[in-house]
Amino acid sequence: MITTIPQNSAFKWSYRLYVTLFFIYLALPLATVCVFAFNDSVFPSLPWEGFTWAWFFGDQAPYIGVFHERPILRSVVTSGVVAFWVATLSVFVGTCNAFLFVRHEFRGKAFLYILMLLPLIIPGIILGISILVFTSNVANTLEDATGLWFDGLRPGIILVVLGQFSFITTFATLVISARLQKFDSSLEEAALNLGATQWGAIRAVTLPFLFPAMAAAAVVAILMSFENFNTTLMLVGSDAPLTITMFDRLKLGSTPVLNAVSLLLIVGSAILGLASLLLQKK
Amino acid sequence: MKSDKSKLTFWLLLSPLVIWLATLIVLPHVGMFLVSLREKVGIREYETSFANYAVFFNEPLYWNTFARTAYMSIAATLLTLFIGFPIAYYIAKLTRGRTKTTLFLMCLIPFWVSELVRTFGWMILLRETGVVSQLLQYAGLVDGPIEMLYNDAAIMTGLVYTSMLFMVVPLVTTLDSLDDSLIEAGYDLGGTSFSILREIVIPHAMPGIVSGCIVVFMLSLGNYLTPILLGGKDSLWFTGLIYSQFITRFNWELGSAFGFLLLGLSSLIVFLGLKLSGQSLSKTMAR
Amino acid sequence: MPSTPDLECRAISKSFKDFKAVRDISFSVPQGTFFSILGPSGCGKTTLLRMIAGFQEPSSGDLLIKGKSMLNVAPNKRPVSMVFQHLALFPMMSIGANVGFGLRQRGVNKSDIKKQVEQVLERVGLGGTSDRAVSSLSGGQKQRVAIARCMVLEPDVLLLDEPLGALDLKLREHMKIELKQLQSEFNTTFVYITHDQSEALVMSDQIAVMNHGVFEQVGTAKELYYEPQTAFVAGFVGEANRFHATVNTVKDGVLNLKTPEGKSLSSLDLGQGLANGNKVDVFVRPEAVRLSRIAKDVAKMGNTGTGIVENVLFNGANSQLILRDATNAASMNVALPQTGEFRDLAVGDTVHFGWAPEQTRCFAHQGN
Numbered sequence: 001m002i003t004t005i006p007q008n009s010a011f012k013w014s015y016r017l018y019v020t021l022f023f024i025y026l027a028l029p030l031a032t033v034c035v036f037a038f039n040d041s042v043f044p045s046l047p048w049e050g051f052t053w054a055w056f057f058g059d060q061a062p063y064i065g066v067f068h069e070r071p072i073l074r075s076v077v078t079s080g081v082v083a084f085w086v087a088t089l090s091v092f093v094g095t096c097n098a099f100l101f102v103r104h105e106f107r108g109k110a111f112l113y114i115l116m117l118l119p120l121i122i123p124g125i126i127l128g129i130s131i132l133v134f135t136s137n138v139a140n141t142l143e144d145a146t147g148l149w150f151d152g153l154r155p156g157i158i159l160v161v162l163g164q165f166s167f168i169t170t171f172a173t174l175v176i177s178a179r180l181q182k183f184d185s186s187l188e189e190a191a192l193n194l195g196a197t198q199w200g201a202i203r204a205v206t207l208p209f210l211f212p213a214m215a216a217a218a219v220v221a222i223l224m225s226f227e228n229f230n231t232t233l234m235l236v237g238s239d240a241p242l243t244i245t246m247f248d249r250l251k252l253g254s255t256p257v258l259n260a261v262s263l264l265l266i267v268g269s270a271i272l273g274l275a276s277l278l279l280q281k282k
Numbered sequence: 283m284k285s286d287k288s289k290l291t292f293w294l295l296l297s298p299l300v301i302w303l304a305t306l307i308v309l310p311h312v313g314m315f316l317v318s319l320r321e322k323v324g325i326r327e328y329e330t331s332f333a334n335y336a337v338f339f340n341e342p343l344y345w346n347t348f349a350r351t352a353y354m355s356i357a358a359t360l361l362t363l364f365i366g367f368p369i370a371y372y373i374a375k376l377t378r379g380r381t382k383t384t385l386f387l388m389c390l391i392p393f394w395v396s397e398l399v400r401t402f403g404w405m406i407l408l409r410e411t412g413v414v415s416q417l418l419q420y421a422g423l424v425d426g427p428i429e430m431l432y433n434d435a436a437i438m439t440g441l442v443y444t445s446m447l448f449m450v451v452p453l454v455t456t457l458d459s460l461d462d463s464l465i466e467a468g469y470d471l472g473g474t475s476f477s478i479l480r481e482i483v484i485p486h487a488m489p490g491i492v493s494g495c496i497v498v499f500m501l502s503l504g505n506y507l508t509p510i511l512l513g514g515k516d517s518l519w520f521t522g523l524i525y526s527q528f529i530t531r532f533n534w535e536l537g538s539a540f541g542f543l544l545l546g547l548s549s550l551i552v553f554l555g556l557k558l559s560g561q562s563l564s565k566t567m568a569r
Numbered sequence: 570m571p572s573t574p575d576l577e578c579r580a581i582s583k584s585f586k587d588f589k590a591v592r593d594i595s596f597s598v599p600q601g602t603f604f605s606i607l608g609p610s611g612c613g614k615t616t617l618l619r620m621i622a623g624f625q626e627p628s629s630g631d632l633l634i635k636g637k638s639m640l641n642v643a644p645n646k647r648p649v650s651m652v653f654q655h656l657a658l659f660p661m662m663s664i665g666a667n668v669g670f671g672l673r674q675r676g677v678n679k680s681d682i683k684k685q686v687e688q689v690l691e692r693v694g695l696g697g698t699s700d701r702a703v704s705s706l707s708g709g710q711k712q713r714v715a716i717a718r719c720m721v722l723e724p725d726v727l728l729l730d731e732p733l734g735a736l737d738l739k740l741r742e743h744m745k746i747e748l749k750q751l752q753s754e755f756n757t758t759f760v761y762i763t764h765d766q767s768e769a770l771v772m773s774d775q776i777a778v779m780n781h782g783v784f785e786q787v788g789t790a791k792e793l794y795y796e797p798q799t800a801f802v803a804g805f806v807g808e809a810n811r812f813h814a815t816v817n818t819v820k821d822g823v824l825n826l827k828t829p830e831g832k833s834l835s836s837l838d839l840g841q842g843l844a845n846g847n848k849v850d851v852f853v854r855p856e857a858v859r860l861s862r863i864a865k866d867v868a869k870m871g872n873t874g875t876g877i878v879e880n881v882l883f884n885g886a887n888s889q890l891i892l893r894d895a896t897n898a899a900s901m902n903v904a905l906p907q908t909g910e911f912r913d914l915a916v917g918d919t920v921h922f923g924w925a926p927e928q929t930r931c932f933a934h935q936g937n
Binding site (some may be wrong): 003022029097099100116125131137165226229246247258 | 287291292294295296298299302303306307308309310311313314317365368369372375376378385387388389390391392394395396397398399400402403404405406407411413443446462465466469500503504505506507511521524525528529534537538541544545548549552
């Protein structure tokens with residue numbers, strides 16, 4: 001039960017066995033994906049035909065590697081652009097929100113706070129369709145009224161950014177608020193006391209303190225943006241981000257090139273994830 | 283003058299929040315609700331009615347799918363709880379120091395990876411030409427290839443896998459805060475492992491259990507990728523219906539109504555879960 | 570025929586990797602005794618207590634309760650109960666459910682549980698609180714619930730792991746008396762561990778002073794105070810001035826000692842086989858030293874001296890004087906009697922002091 005309480009060894013060992021099996025279950029799909037990225041075969045499955053780097057660097061059909069697959073490279077760029085904007089916007093708004101909720105008292109604060117948390121409990125696909133419906137209606141109305149085209153409000157990269165931003169901001173707010181709450185505001189008062197202006201004090205003392213949390217929030221935002229599927233699916237236009245491109249490929253049948261992309265994603269995510277943990281620990 | 287300045291700061295801070303929530307959360311949902319109340323009577327002619335909701339209740343396929351999604355999600359939630367609890371307990375109570383950190387991180391890592399990659403992994407493993415099927419054939423346990431994809435068990439495997447983190451993390455956090463001496467006291471007073479689990483450990487872990495279950499249920503209910511890829515075309519998942527109304531059939535009115543029903547169910551479960559456990563949304567979510 | 574002791578340890582030891590926490594301790598506790606184990610933190614007393622409770626297995630030796638060996642008996646099957654350091658009351662249960670926990674485990678029927686819980690709560694002065702939450706209680710009340718929770722099971726031995734440590738000073742003083750009363754009322758054997766000597770001295774029938782994994786001395790409070798058998802006990806129980814000295818002569822059961830500065834001291838020979846030239850540590854309690862303004866008053870006390878008042882630490886009945894001995898410049902603490910005689914004593918004054926050889930203890934110097 002706990003280490004200080006004697007337990008019969010059969011139980012202890014079966015418990016350990018269970019934990020081991022659990023971790024195998026966790027690792028199995030990811031390990032499989034990674035292993036078959038190196039299989040010298042056009043199908044990501046057994047039998048093992050030998051080791052190859054072709055699914056990364058190959059440029060001869062049918063062995064077109066990731067780094068020579070135009071559509072995949074393009075979608076990585078799209079994902080990168082989306083992730084950049086989502087991270088920038090959500091960290092900016094998240095920081096404002098953190099200052100607002102931690103430093104200010106106002107009427108309706110509790111209500112706004114609950115509203116701020118809502119995106120967490122709205123299924124992503126519904127977030128996607130509600131934004132789709134809303135922006136289309138706005139675009140229709142505007143086009144009817146002005147006779148101009150509002151392509152930005154039609155499914156496409158801008159809507160994808162807005163859709164992801166709409167719920168990732170909540171995470172950014174929570175991460176940054178948590179750090180701001182730990183800030184000893186007497187430091188800022190000391191800076192003011194030493195002659196700094198309000199904004200100068202924030203810039204010299206508070207923001208540097210907040211920086212690790214902002215960076216962590218940005219990393220989390222990039223991670224979430226890269227892997228988001230549900231919301232993106234409803235808002236995507238012609239420039240598909242990586243997950244959508246992979247999904248379309250997957251429906252058609254997979255080649256180990258998808259394994260290679262996945263392996264790169266796994267490595268990237270692990271690095272970013274660990275980075276965000278390290279940043280938050282600071 | 284100072285108060286003018288701080289008022290200005292306040293409004294400057296408030297505006298991004300309000301713009302974000304109003305244009306991306308509140309108005310879209312209000313808009314979606316209005317659309318769901320629209321009945322198409324002619325080309326670009328609409329009337330307000332509950333016709334779309336009536337369609338849902340009159341078409342068995344729709345509400346069967348709805349009910350099926352709900353109870354499959356409940357099953358996935360319970361399964362995740364039963365599988366995850368012993369793991370969380372092991373990490374929180376039976377390991378220390380570096381082992382604990384490592385095991386905890388090992389739980390986290392798979393979830394930083396895109397859900398698509400995880401699901402892809404299961405597809406490679408479970409499909410007819412997949413790794414498991416072929417290994418079984420090599421081992422001589424089966425004669426021909428077996429299809430393990432496109433059934434409820436596959437959906438369940440994927441959902442449990444995808445949700446595990448959201449169960450294990452809150453459980454580890456709450457179990458960690460349970461003082462070992464309480465368990466020792468329970469033993470000292472003659473308790474057995476089972477009675478201590480029931481009377482001390484589980485009551486203490488209840489907040490974690492509730493928040494884990496709420497999140498897992500919500501995620502399962504709103505999941506699209508796992509049921510579609512692992513369950514195939516006949517997976518009958520409600521999000522699949524919403525997608526096809528929107529994208530394939532282009533019937534946004536009905537799709538919006540479906541969306542609202544799903545949102546309603548999801549919110550209802552969250553609300554009930556919080557009420558039953560006497561917790562607040564802010565405490566449960568802001569971990 | 571002597572009755573079987575409630576608790577008996579035979580050459581019990583516990584080692585962790587290369588550290589020996591408890592070394593070959595043997596002792597027995599007769600029924601109804603309040604037995605304390607007193608020692609500084611890290612002396613192994615908690616390990617010893619946890620071995621008795623069953624949360625740690627002895628590396629060697631045997632442990633008997635009412636004559637039955639407890640080795641290989643799980644903690645939940647032992648006839649001992651424990652009051653934990655932070656009490657470990659179950660916050661998820663009401664007071665009544667806490668107290669009834671052990672009875673429920675035994676499968677006692679509900680109405681009996683209710684009756685017994687109410688009775689035991691009555692006995693600790695908390696009748697009628699059964700349905701309240703644990704968090705509604707004060708520190709002292711929680712203490713009583715923790716004891717009631719154990720006592721309702723009628724254990725052969727009740728173990729207490731510094732339960733007063735978390736309380737504030739006033740309450741602690743009060744709880745000392747209350748615990749002692751509860752113990753005699755229930756007439757259960759208590760094994761109490763603490764690092765606070767006053768807790769041990771006030772409450773216990775028997776005290777074991779523990780250091781570095783062994784019992785230095787076992788005895789009543791008075792024995793430990795007046796007749797410490799080792800230098801550690803002399804220094805740890807009560808207060809003492811400590812001097813280094815060398816044995817000069819041994820004659821008629823009296824040791825004549827010399828400090829390095831040449832001051833002569835005399836002490837009773839306790840038959841430790843000290844011989845001329847042995848280095849010793851000399852202990853004398855501040856309250857054993859008599860003060861006077863007239864040298865003649867203390868001249869015949871065996872150990873005398875003249876000192877200059879260096880500091881007066883006024884603390885009511887516990888006031889002390891710090892003196893600087895005029896001959897050897899040693900600093901000395903002396904209890905300042907509050908009879909009014911020394912009320913006007915001030916820093917820089919000269920006083921004479923003395924104490925009897927019977928009040929002096931000396932032990933072979935350990936280490937360097």
